[in-house]
Amino acid sequence: MTNPTPTAPERYNAKDAEPRWQAAWAQAKIFETPNDDSRPKYYVLEMFPYPSGRIHMGHVRNYAMGDVVARYKRARGFNVLHPMGWDAFGLPAENAAMERRVNPRDWTYANIATMRGQLQSMGLSLDWSREIATCDPAYYKHQQRMFLDFLEKGLVTRRTAKVNWDPVDHTVLANEQVIDGRGWRSGALVESRELTQWFFKITDFAEDLLGALDGLERWPEKVRLMQKNWIGKSEGLEVRFALTRSVGAHDAVKVYTTRPDTLFGAKFLAIAADHPLAAALSADRPELQTFIEACRRIGTAQEAIDTAEKLGFDTGLTVRHPLDPAWELPVYVANFVLMEYGTGAVFGCPAHDQRDLDFANKYGLGNTPVVCPEDQDPSAFVVTDTAYDGDGRLINSRFLDGMTTGEAFEAVANRLKQEVLAGSPVAARKVQFRLRDWGVSRQRYWGCPIPIIHCDACGPVPVPVADLPVKLPEEVSFDQPGNPLERDHAWRNVPCPRCGQAARRETDTMDTFVDSSWYFARFTAPWLQDAPTDRRAVDHWLAVDQYIGGIEHAILHLLYARFFTRAMRETGWSGVAEPFAGLFTQGMVVHETYKDEAGAWVPPAEIRFESEEGTRRAFHVKTGSPVAIGAIEKMSKSKKNVVDPDDIIASYGADTARWFMLSDSPPERDVIWTEEGVQGAARFVQRVWRLVNAAAQAGGDGAADLGLRKAAHRALAGVGDDVERLRFNRCVAQVYTLANALDDALRGTASREAATEAAGILVQLIAPMMPHLAEECWQALGRSGLVAQASWPQVEAALLVEDEITLPVQINGKKRADVTVPRDADAKAVEAATLALEAVQKVLEGKAPRKVIVVPGRIVNLVV
């Protein structure tokens, strides 16, 4: 008996169903997470958005992934924390204020309202009761409190420093925010300025931040490596070179080197233009002053650095070689020496450092090779244009000759440790980091005010905790460039909290990366009014089990957050060091670009396609004129290759958008948004709906049941495994496979019992990805309650194993036949069955194979 052709069910109507189920979830409050719950905790977090105006497809992809994990873990019996908030301070609000004469706060909150609505239309299983916005005084109040705590603990300092100045945004940028010499947001060439700034002492944690990377096993190797390189640890020696005549208070120059083994190859000493000794020398030497100015002008602009010639100024000074007082070396001021790294001075070893070689060749200083590669003849080894910076054996180096570079390093370090110059050892071992302290002062209005009052008598004085928050003034005007806080005298002029005299508020606000450095901790108890965190809550929920976001934060946000969490531990606000136990960096959403005949970008919505002889051609919808199909690139307003999530949700529904975002590419790779792909996803939504309804009416004799049940449980096991590993594209493929199996079974002989069981599993498998459709199907199957609250089905292990297995048979590594044997057949039995095969006998021609390899459950290979 076969199943009757099912009466066609109505089409699934996402527009009707999605808001209905969103309301049902909200009403049941099933995504609101209690802190006191006996179930094991699971904290899944996606990087919170900046409220720029509207969500984009990148958000859809990011939040769809997080939602799959959240819903899956909930079904698996975890108490899941899945919150959402707004990274709400930042420059675009001020730019909008300037362009449109709106208040940054009003602009930001209007955007939040819009974007909250958009996220809600996606059907995300978020706990909206924990929503936070970083621009809310109820949030930044605690950030100010922690700033003061950090200050007291010595984790914050104020000092003048050469900083990166963004001339377009009129603000300072941290090193991490300068990309290719340009501001990360404005794209302007960054200038160098000397300013007094507040710094977080991230370098205090350099060793710990580096060492702990090894423990972050569920982070991408790539991100760990990037952070490792950014922290940039090196181990070397700090060596003092005695000046042959003192200059003011200077009687020696301190040099940092990782290659003390090459010390006998030294030809000169070079100091940075900003080195105090250079300043002392330049006092009565105008030509040196001119040279120093020229070095500063090259400054930090990257293009200049790339092409800049090595330039030096011979000071006429000399220093004594630390291993031979009779040996004198000239001292140069050189444009390639950085004041910010090491001691701001280097010894030049031209033979083994390319920069030193370029410099020495230019100024005729010569070179003496002191390290010979193992495969070269020491007596013939010379260096001309290319320095040798590898390992080898020491030559031309007196007592070091014949040693390896490693041995020579140790020998020099030990010798110089014993030598004394002006009462202290000539050299000491020194660990040096590339990482600099985090400058957090920003000369902007729309940020968290730094809670400090400057008093002429008392200096910078912390605002008393009882006076927090230091709120931003409500009324601001942006009719002049610069920071409006500086012009707001009513806000700015306050009495000193210590002496009561007239004083002024700090007008700099904090870098917005501070705001995002602890929001994940705030989510654990966002209702607290008197403290940033509740220790029980924060220690319970942290670390975040799965954090998902873009790779662009590999260094900036992810390093700052790791620092901040450590600083919070130092000040008692957290008991953990690492904020994110598992990290996943998802790829971008990319799209084809289109240009009309005039060379203007055309948005996808205005394109119509035609297929001619297999080639796809694009035309403008309105004008009908041809449009050139360009490169596939990240969706961006400038290239107009943007698809608005609202439009997609309106025409296809959120489930279709989510399904497509998860289906095509591996999640860490870029996904290409295509109209065909979305339509494919939409077709599958309808197909699931038809299948489930057909299953509910099935009435076959059950001949197909076993196969169907096996397919269902295979998919169940596979999808579970793939969600755990965030391989969403494979989850999708497994669901398709099950849908195909259910389709086949329904066509013939599946019983209603087996069909509805398989359909039920199908529905639960899609529920994390297409939650609204799943609810509608769940109801159609007559199941009670919400699928969002249903437990993940149990895999019946017996259904995953076959009684008989078919193994491929290879002869000399080429597949020639198949052999079917019982599942538990031993190697001998498999061999016998294989040799009995007709195809095998034909090849063997009566001879015995030279070797038989049986890999149980896998393959048989005969060597003849």
Place this chain on the structure above:
RNA sequence: GCGGGCGUGGCGAAACGGUAGACGCAGCGGACUCAAAAUCCGCCGUAGCAAUACGUGUCGGUUCGAAUCCGACCGCCCGCACCA
């Protein structure tokens, strides 16, 4: 320059060292329809009527067996970049 990653059909991609191309998209042929959409059936790496041969950037190696491991090269992508 330094560090890392990736090269598989027309496309997105699968593949514990074990049958390369699962699954989807596009395409082609057919059914249903007056027609279209939707849906359904079939085909779909290359060559060949077929048996079969050849195929995972190129060349070599290890192995009974390599997309996968090793070496060299080519190409693309990402990060850092005068860090001593």
